[in-house]
Amino acid sequence: SQTIHQWPATLVQPVGSPLSLECTVEGTSNPNLYWYRQAAGRGLQLLFYSVGIGQISSEVPQNLSASRPQDRQFILSSKKLLLSDSGFYLCAWSRGGRNSYEQYFGPGTRLTVT
């Protein structure tokens, strides 16, 4: 069966500090990978998605970036965090190709920028 991991689970970072969140998927190959952010009491906002190693599409311009160094690894980064970067960050995966429908979400990372 497939599993998705995210770490850390919670993070408190000062404004201006760097950020690195990691997501890994097990039990599948060549998945599509996604990063979402959920602000408190709000819906999910897609930040990045990837259909393969080194292939990243950005949905929202911001000071965040994403990378996919390995097939089942997806990393969200920032060089300098802003207060507005606080939120609940979720990684998701779906089967690759055009015959996949649902996305499966990880447990999330709660980021507080102080």
Place this chain on the structure above:
Amino acid sequence: DAKTTQPPSMDCAEGRAANLPCNHSTISGNEYVYWYRQIHSQGPQYIIHGLKNNETNEMASLIITEDRKSSTLILPHATLRDTAVYYCIVRVYNYGQNFVFGPGTRLSVLP
């Protein structure tokens, strides 16, 4: 993606069926209806999806009206652990498209 309308909150007695409605009057012919739920402080959990036929799995049933303008998610025997925010989403399958999560319905299962 078509927009959906859901009631902001609902209550359900434990052991009874929970029927969560969703309106999607502008749905296109090739858009699917998906349901997810999010328990507090966790990632969203996929429940079920369908195109035009009713669907059932181990978690729930999805009833889609013949004109596809609305649907109902049915949890046949709600438990306290089903307390969550339930999201109804419509979208065309395309790996480049995200799931647009609206405010959803906050279901409270009461003992």
